Amino acid sequence: xxxxxxxxxxxxxxxxxxxxxxxxxxxxxxxxxxxxxxxxxxxxxxxxxxxxxxxxxxxxxxxxxxxxxxxxxxxxxxxxxxxxxxxxxxxxxxxxxxxxxxxxxxxxxxxxxxxxxxxxxxxxxxxxxxxxxxxxxxxxxxxxxxxxxxxxxxxxxxxxxxxxxxxxxxxxxxxxxxxxxxxxxxxxxxxxxxxxxxxxxxxxxxxxxxxxxxxxxxxxxxxxxxxxxxxxxxxxxxxxxxxxxx
Numbered sequence: 001x002x003x004x005x006x007x008x009x010x011x012x013x014x015x016x017x018x019x020x021x022x023x024x025x026x027x028x029x030x031x032x033x034x035x036x037x038x039x040x041x042x043x044x045x046x047x048x049x050x051x052x053x054x055x056x057x058x059x060x061x062x063x064x065x066x067x068x069x070x071x072x073x074x075x076x077x078x079x080x081x082x083x084x085x086x087x088x089x090x091x092x093x094x095x096x097x098x099x100x101x102x103x104x105x106x107x108x109x110x111x112x113x114x115x116x117x118x119x120x121x122x123x124x125x126x127x128x129x130x131x132x133x134x135x136x137x138x139x140x141x142x143x144x145x146x147x148x149x150x151x152x153x154x155x156x157x158x159x160x161x162x163x164x165x166x167x168x169x170x171x172x173x174x175x176x177x178x179x180x181x182x183x184x185x186x187x188x189x190x191x192x193x194x195x196x197x198x199x200x201x202x203x204x205x206x207x208x209x210x211x212x213x214x215x216x217x218x219x220x221x222x223x224x225x226x227x228x229x230x231x232x233x234x235x236x237x238x239x240x241x242x243x244x245x246x
Contacts, residue, residue, distance in 0.1 A: 002062055002203045007071040007196050009033060009049065010203040015060040015182040016227035020051055027231070033065060052076045053084070056153065058168075060225055061088070061187025062205040066195070074195035079150065085191040088145040088155055089134075091184035091213045092164035093174060095141055100132040103158045107151045113171055114153045116161050127151040129158060135213070140167060142213045144188075155185060167212055180226040184212050 002010035011033060013019065018028040034047040049065050050072025066072035078084045106124035108117045117124040128148035135142040141164065145155050153172070159165060160172035166185050168178030178184065190203040207215065208225035224230045 002205070003064075003201065005067075007067055007194070008201065009037070009065045009067055010190075010201075011063050011065070012205055012208075012223050013055055013060060013063045013187075014208065014223070014227040014230050015058050015225055016180065018057055019054050019063065027227075029063060030065070037067075050075075053079050053086075053150075055187055056156075056183070056185075058181065058183040059185045059187060060182070060205070060208055061185075062190045062203040063187070064190055064192065064203060071195040075192060078192055082148065082150075083193070085189075086147045086150070086187065087189040087191075088147070089186045089188045089207070089213075090143045090145055090155060090159060091167045091211075092141050092143055092159055093167055094139065094164045095136060096131065096133050096143065096162065096164055100130075102128065102130050103162060104128050105158055105161060107154065107157060109152050114151065114157050116157065125149075125151060127154045127158060129155060131159075140213070156183065178212065179210075180228065182225060186211070 002012060011029060013029050018026055020030045021028040030049060030051055034049050037043060037049065038047045048069065049067060050069065052064060052066055052072055052075040055061060055063060066075050105116045105127050106119050106121060107114050107127040108121060108123045126149065130146045130148065132144045133141050134144055147154065156166050156169050156172045165173040166183055168174055169183045170177055186205060186207065188205055192201050194201050206223055208223045210225040
């Protein structure tokens with residue numbers, strides 16, 4: 001858990017776990033979080049938990065949920081206005097052309113993937129991000145990314161278009177998969193205004209165990225990168241069995 005109060009719940013999402021259930025019927029962080037709240041607080045009936053932003057299934061990192069409808073409305077507005085600050089870490093193949101910069105493209109969302117299109121394209125939407133190269137080693141780079149917009153697959157698509165696909169991201173041009181088919185993109189920090197107290201709230205995800213850019217504190221990293229590694233250790237109530245059939 002990254003944070004919790006009467007209005008917010010911040011959690012770490014491992015790669016491979018859905019944020020919200022879909023037609024596959026696979027487990028989702030939203031469903032598991034509701035089950036956890038129900039068991040922890042002995043709540044009767046259905047548990048409310050508002051989804052105010054998303055992460056792609058192969059991406060790990062910090063997720064924030066709203067525990068009340070008022071909080072959900074106010075947080076969703078922050079994400080719509082772009083005042084929620086989202087910072088990612090990406091391990092990319094190759095070396096960025098500049099050590100820091102800003103990428104601006106127009107993106108069209110397709111059924112499975114997104115693509116860069118001309119500015120005049122009717123269905124194109126502007127995508128903007130800022131990046132900073134933190135380290136370079138072994139033909140890869142560790143890049144910090146600050147999102148200015150929130151388009152589908154935006155970071156993955158724009159970094160690939162810049163010649164440096166995210167490691168493991170076969171969809172957008174990576175040379176080879178990573179174990180477990182994760183994508184080396186981490187939702188590292190999320191900063192929002194508390195929906196009731198109006199004070200800054202910062203969620204920060206640890207770098208998960210197995211992350212392909214080890215640091216000095218690697219032995220201290222406790223969270224697993226891959227959902228399949230975490231799942232067997234969860235003590236889930238019987239009512240959750242339908243969510244863990246993968």
